[in-house]
Amino acid sequence: MTRNSTITLGPLLFNWTADQWSDFYARIADEAPVDRVCLGEVVCSKRLPFYIDRIPQAIERLQRAGKEIILSSLALVTLKRERQMCADLAIHDDLEVEVNDLTMLARLGHGRSFTVGPLINVYNEGTLAYLAQRGATRICLPPELPFASIELLSGEAAFYGIEPEVWAFGRMPLAISGRCYHARVHGLAKDNCQFVCGKDPDGLEVDTLDGEAFLAVNGVQTLSSTYCSLLEDIGRLISSGVTSFRLSPHGGGKMVAVAELFRRVLDAQMGGQEAGHSLAALLPGTAFSNGFLRGRYGAAYERA
Amino acid sequence: MQNSRRPELVCPAGTPAALRAAVDAGADSVYCGFCDETNARNFPGLNFTSVELAEGVRYAHTGGARILVAINTFPRAGAAELWHRAIDNAVRAGADAVILADIGLLAYARERHPDLRRHLSVQAAASNADAIRFYVEEFGVRRVVLPRVLTVNEIAAINREVACETEVFVFGGLCVMAEGRCSLSSYATGKSPNMNGVCSPASHVHYREEKGELVSRLGDFTIDRVPRHQPAPYPTLCKGCFSAGDYRGHVFEDPVSLDAATLIPQLVQAGVSAFKIEGRQRSRSYIRDVVTNFRRAVDAQMAGEPIPAGVLQHLSEGQTTTAGAYRKTWR
Structure with a gap:
């Protein structure tokens, strides 16, 4: 467990104000021990205009702090404007692009390198081989994969010189839709949504009628209610060849501390179990999960 | 074309x-x-x-x-x-x-x-x-x-x-979600359309009666509750009844x-x-x-x-x- 293991801060999935957005990335630049940062709008194209002007400054500050920048593409692309967003990302050939829908890949020429985001269906060696041949340099595997698949695909990735990454922290993306659920539960239509998703910096909790925490909606996206945490599995993930760990941004000002915990475990300065307890203390009231990795149902949480 | x-x-x-x-x-x-x-x-x-x-x-x-x-x-x-x-x-x-x-x-x-x-x-x-x-x-x-x-x-x-x-x-x-990009079912049951070819599988469905209501469950989660005399819908996850903020009902899609x-x-x-x-x-x-x-x-x-x-x-x-x-x- 050496510096070979890197940390990626995934794209912010939620609708924060432009000031919150800028402050968050300024703090990440100054304090968070992450190696690379994904920037850009993945969930809803209507949100981008609110902070697009802030992106260049954030890139500059993060790069000055030694962070690698990745521009993330939109997950579900239907409108002309959304296709244009992909085309616009392809223009920046000095910055790596994260492909979150194959629309983005279609825009990148053969030979151009790219990162594959967790929303692309990479379930097997054949798909990985195709993406490798197209220029993939890093693949964040889908959160749904069990350890057995991660182990096999990490070995395969190493063969192609690709960095295998796993979704290691945060609410997991479970579904994307043409319909906006934030608008729906507020009695609004998507085209006149009044940006009600901005009220929920970590998504809107969806509970069962028996009061069980279940899911969280984030505009057109549905997330898990639980926060995935693979802190206690880092040892065997590294042994299996995983080289990068993705943390998904959440509100509450704790992301720097979360990144520090992961960094300590990756550097073998702290055990996974101890870090798991620290994470629970850091985020009181948060339910965690690692069920997908453990080959169970995704919401399950098994201690090491 | x-x-x-x-x-x-x-x-x-x-x-x-x-x-x-x-x-x-x-x-x-x-x-x-x-x-x-x-x-x-x-x-x-x-x-x-x-x-x-x-x-x-x-x-x-x-x-x-x-x-x-x-x-x-x-x-x-x-x-x-x-x-x-x-x-x-x-x-x-x-x-x-x-x-x-x-x-x-x-x-x-x-x-x-x-x-x-x-x-x-x-x-x-x-x-x-x-x-x-x-x-x-x-x-x-x-x-x-x-x-x-x-x-x-x-x-x-x-x-x-x-x-x-x-x-x-x-x-x-x-399907209310973009197909092939949904792991809601495996989040609740471990079985998904992408990996197993099933969604909200019957093997994980349970019904129980409670206070005059029929509760339909998928894995560990309640997907719907209906009065006993009403027909109970099959608990397909995205067609279930949930609460979100002040809203209570079909958050994703009606049945x-x-x-x-x-x-x-x-x-x-x-x-x-x-x-x-x-x-x-x-x-x-x-x-x-x-x-x-x-x-x-x-x-x-x-x-x-x-x-x-x-x-x-x-x-x-x-x-x-x-x-x-x-x-x-x-x-």
Whole structure:
């Protein structure tokens, strides 16, 4: 467990104000021990205009702090404007692009390198081989994969010189839709949504009628209610060849501390179990999960 | 691609008997899958062996219909052999096309069976002309089944730009999420459409009575509660009743099914090549009735006559129906 293991801060999935957005990335630049940062709008194209002007400054500050920048593409692309967003990302050939829908890949020429985001269906060696041949340099595997698949695909990735990454922290993306659920539960239509998703910096909790925490909606996206945490599995993930760990941004000002915990475990300065307890203390009231990795149902949480 | 031909009616079959019923009722094509996890309707007692498929192909071809084989789940790492064999077996049975979603499988089919017609499954969620062109150029895809997130106008715009046929769902179960990009089911049960070919599987459904209510559960989660005398809906996760903030109800989708029969003229106008009916898990008599009615509707359209309205209402399990994303207000 050496510096070979890197940390990626995934794209912010939620609708924060432009000031919150800028402050968050300024703090990440100054304090968070992450190696690379994904920037850009993945969930809803209507949100981008609110902070697009802030992106260049954030890139500059993060790069000055030694962070690698990745521009993330939109997950579900239907409108002309959304296709244009992909085309616009392809223009920046000095910055790596994260492909979150194959629309983005279609825009990148053969030979151009790219990162594959967790929303692309990479379930097997054949798909990985195709993406490798197209220029993939890093693949964040889908959160749904069990350890057995991660182990096999990490070995395969190493063969192609690709960095295998796993979704290691945060609410997991479970579904994307043409319909906006934030608008729906507020009695609004998507085209006149009044940006009600901005009220929920970590998504809107969806509970069962028996009061069980279940899911969280984030505009057109549905997330898990639980926060995935693979802190206690880092040892065997590294042994299996995983080289990068993705943390998904959440509100509450704790992301720097979360990144520090992961960094300590990756550097073998702290055990996974101890870090798991620290994470629970850091985020009181948060339910965690690692069920997908453990080959169970995704919401399950098994201690090491 | 603009459409000048008669649109093809693509009908489901989960059993040889349903396949024959669909052909007899006027299906232009019948789609089916093998009895294993290679297809997205991997239910007990459903689907075809290689021998049954070959017999089905013969029956269909004699009746002037085509057979499309859905191999539309995503192969498990280390086990792609099972999916490769499914493609090989579809070819051997004489199938007219395979319906694929996984990039690795598309590459396999293109390489090993270059003459085999490849359709892109809805599970691939190719939702715009750029993504579709990618599949056409990279994998020689001849037809794309469009995700159920598009409006009629968006479908028309896609058809003006792409060089392959498009197929759209017109009747049956309705996914509210982009298909092939949903792991809600495995979050609650460990079994998913992408990996196992099942959604909200019956093996994980439990009912219990509580305070005069029938509670339907999926895994460890309550999906719905109804008064005891009411029929309990099957707990499909995204059609469940939940609470979110001050809202209490169907957060994602009401328990509706899709009926776009009345949109057939607009969809033809939009350049759609094929209409797809969902329901490989349905009975032979259901298949016969739905196919018969849609045959009439499509023929009426092509003869310039009005589409008979509401003829299929009784087939939707007493559920209300919706035109789904085809109308923009659904979003």
